[in-house]
Amino acid sequence: DTEVTQTPKHLVMGMTNKKSLKCEQHMGHRAMYWYKQKAKKPPELMFVYSYEKLSINESVPSRFSPECPNSSLLNLHLHALQPEDSALYLCASSHQGQGATDTQYFGPGTRLTVL
Amino acid sequence: GESVGLHLPTLSVQEGDNSIINCAYSNSASDYFIWYKQESGKGPQFIIDIRSNMDKRQGQRVTVLLNKTVKHLSLQIAATQPGDSAVYFCAEARSMFSGGYNKLIFGAGTRLAVHP
Numbered sequence: 001d002t003e004v005t006q007t008p009k010h011l012v013m014g015m016t017n018k019k020s021l022k023c024e025q026h027m028g029h030r031a032m033y034w035y036k037q038k039a040k041k042p043p044e045l046m047f048v049y050s051y052e053k054l055s056i057n058e059s060v061p062s063r064f065s066p067e068c069p070n071s072s073l074l075n076l077h078l079h080a081l082q083p084e085d086s087a088l089y090l091c092a093s094s095h096q097g098q099g100a101t102d103t104q105y106f107g108p109g110t111r112l113t114v115l
Numbered sequence: 116g117e118s119v120g121l122h123l124p125t126l127s128v129q130e131g132d133n134s135i136i137n138c139a140y141s142n143s144a145s146d147y148f149i150w151y152k153q154e155s156g157k158g159p160q161f162i163i164d165i166r167s168n169m170d171k172r173q174g175q176r177v178t179v180l181l182n183k184t185v186k187h188l189s190l191q192i193a194a195t196q197p198g199d200s201a202v203y204f205c206a207e208a209r210s211m212f213s214g215g216y217n218k219l220i221f222g223a224g225t226r227l228a229v230h231p
Binding site for chain 1: 218219222
């Protein structure tokens with residue numbers, strides 16, 4: 001089973017709203033990732049969690065706040081977003097510890113629209 | 116700067132034909148590459164990978180070729196089917212040794228359109 005699930009599938013929010021995106025995997029993976037993907041562009045890495053600790057923050061604005069409550073769950077809290085933040089937000093996970101061949105598996109994404 | 120790129124943004128093929136999607140990379144130190152398929156409205160799906168100590172790897176109807184001399188990667192799809200229509204991304208995996216995981220650098224993507 002290589003399934004990563006994400007909720008919600010679609011989200012529309014205003015610039016003053018607070019919302020959260022959720023990601024879950026039950027593959028025993030210890031690395032989890034958030035990516036942002038604009039239309040017709042490749043995914044761009046935002047955050048990496050390794051063993052439930054934030055390992056990489058790719059200079060993401062503070063209006064995006066990641067959280068890893070446990071090894072299976074990854075959240076992305078959103079506050080005071082801008083219309084240009086509208087995108088597909090992808091979660092991925094990988095086993096970790098496999099070095100060069102650590103493969104990332106992606107969820108279906110959350111389509112976010114900021115009005 | 117370093118990048119992973121694709122030669123063709125769109126590829127149109129007839130059903131049943133073979134497809135070849137190309138990718139160039141610039142970091143000669145990279146030792147792991149992955150191809151992902153992304154259908155409309157879905158997340159990227161792992162297709163096949165290859166390590167730098169190999170020059171060819173085959174899967175079911177797919178083959179990845181790696182030419183380290185010219186830093187070129189290709190994905191070959193045999194007997195292309197309508198269900199193969201998607202955007203295909205190559206990705207270069209840069210190992211984060213201290214963490215035991217990879218940072219993926221994606222190419223721009225190629226859209227494959229399969230016509231009946």
